[in-house]
Amino acid sequence: MITVEEAYERIMQVFHPLEAEKVSLWEGLGRVLAEDVYADVNIPPFPNSAMDGYAVRAADTAGATRENPVRLKVKGTLAAGSAPDQAVEPGMAIRIMTGAPMPPGADAVVRFENTSEGGGNARMTGTAHTDEVAIYVPVEVNENVREAGEDIRAGERVLAAGTELRPAELGVLASVGRVEFLAYRRPRVAVLATGDELVEPNEPLTPGKIRNSNAYTNAALVQKYGGIPIPLGIARDTVEDLTAKLRQAVELKVDLILTSAGVSVGEYDVVKDVLNSLGQMDFWQVRMKPGKPLAFGFIQGIPLIGFPGNPVSSMVSFERFARPAILKMQGKRKLRKPVIRAILREDVKGGDRREFKRTIVERVGNTYYARLTGDQGSGILTSMVKANGLAIIPEGTKVLRAGEEVDVEMLDWPEEE
Numbered sequence: 001m002i003t004v005e006e007a008y009e010r011i012m013q014v015f016h017p018l019e020a021e022k023v024s025l026w027e028g029l030g031r032v033l034a035e036d037v038y039a040d041v042n043i044p045p046f047p048n049s050a051m052d053g054y055a056v057r058a059a060d061t062a063g064a065t066r067e068n069p070v071r072l073k074v075k076g077t078l079a080a081g082s083a084p085d086q087a088v089e090p091g092m093a094i095r096i097m098t099g100a101p102m103p104p105g106a107d108a109v110v111r112f113e114n115t116s117e118g119g120g121n122a123r124m125t126g127t128a129h130t131d132e133v134a135i136y137v138p139v140e141v142n143e144n145v146r147e148a149g150e151d152i153r154a155g156e157r158v159l160a161a162g163t164e165l166r167p168a169e170l171g172v173l174a175s176v177g178r179v180e181f182l183a184y185r186r187p188r189v190a191v192l193a194t195g196d197e198l199v200e201p202n203e204p205l206t207p208g209k210i211r212n213s214n215a216y217t218n219a220a221l222v223q224k225y226g227g228i229p230i231p232l233g234i235a236r237d238t239v240e241d242l243t244a245k246l247r248q249a250v251e252l253k254v255d256l257i258l259t260s261a262g263v264s265v266g267e268y269d270v271v272k273d274v275l276n277s278l279g280q281m282d283f284w285q286v287r288m289k290p291g292k293p294l295a296f297g298f299i300q301g302i303p304l305i306g307f308p309g310n311p312v313s314s315m316v317s318f319e320r321f322a323r324p325a326i327l328k329m330q331g332k333r334k335l336r337k338p339v340i341r342a343i344l345r346e347d348v349k350g351g352d353r354r355e356f357k358r359t360i361v362e363r364v365g366n367t368y369y370a371r372l373t374g375d376q377g378s379g380i381l382t383s384m385v386k387a388n389g390l391a392i393i394p395e396g397t398k399v400l401r402a403g404e405e406v407d408v409e410m411l412d413w414p415e416e417e
Contacts, residue, residue, distance in 0.1 A: 017331040031183035032331035042149035055106035069134035109144035184331035214260035261309025290378035310378035334415035342368035350397030358387035
């Protein structure tokens with residue numbers, strides 16, 4: 001058996017970001033840029049009002065108070081999306097809506113609330129009440145004005161290659177007119193379950209049969225972490241059937257093959273045999289629990305990770321090894337789940353392997369507390385339903401007592417570098 005760290009390193013060293021492809025704004029969320037993006041224009045492209053109010057010359061408002069307001073002539077209304085057709089001259093004001101370009105001559109905006117129009121409905125109707133407005137407070141030059149290029153300057157690099165695209169980044173791409181861009185391709189991941197005992201969820205359970213849950217769990221995990229699952233169905237426990245399924249994966253030109261079951265030492269565990277005959281085996285046991293049987297190798301150059309058949313073992317192995325590989329192929333740099341320190345609410349036994357206990361973590365004030373989900377058997381899939389973390393019990397630990405601290409890997413928190 002090799003250590004968890006060695007298994008991780010040997011798997012991760014063979015994965016790299018995939019080639020880039022053109023991606024549209026509509027499908028860009030969560031993708032990773034494969035190019036630098038530069039602005040073609042200033043954002044905003046022109047000085048505009050940050051408020052609904054009156055565009056004025058700041059000097060004209062000097063000394064204004066509610067008791068002694070400055071009165072200015074109103075020379076029209078300027079809405080967002082329209083272009084100014086007259087300048088603001090001394091003693092003049094133009095009603096202006098948020099986002100409208102500043103008219104020539106104006107250098108500040110007085111908010112409606114600070115004028116005689118404050119509280120009226122003229123803002124909604126788009127028409128002024130009068131040809132004159134009273135200004136109750138003075139404003140300074142550029143007050144309530146967004147300058148051209150205040151956010152982004154033309155020619156500036158706004159996003160660097162390697163940036164993961166969140167909603168804000170997609171908004172920036174839209175702002176600079178990039179409706180398409182280069183992003184690393186999402187990996188195509190073949191998902192295969194093995195076993196004579198398996199039937200599909202919509203098939204009747206006859207004696208000795210169980211429903212195929214691993215394929216659906218693993219496909220969902222692939223999808224959760226940005227990959228494209230390619231379901232291959234069920235392979236029976238024969239060299240011939242498994243060989244045919246794996247050849248199908250090669251023909252489909254997938255980037256990774258995931259199998260479940262068939263990697264232990266039983267008479268019908270044939271994944272290792274087929275892996276050796278079609279390709280090459282790297283390792284097949286890791287010093288961890290659950291998940292000791294773990295096959296890693298290549299089928300005609302395509303990496304294959306073979307998980308154990310027990311559903312919890314399969315999920316824990318996926319989180320440790322397949323998840324970071326899938327993220328890395330997409331160009332992502334944050335690959336590791338956050339690990340926190342939590343206080344155990346109960347005694348937890350360990351063993352000679354590193355153990356990952358399904359755990360419920362709760363925060364009380366500034367302190368995290370952890371308790372087990374219940375039975376930790378590798379076939380108890382509901383333990384993963386209840387868990388929000390995996391308590392990491394170091395190899396060689398006999399027992400951790402209630403009140404002691406333990407490292408917990410948080411399952412649903414975003415990855416860290």
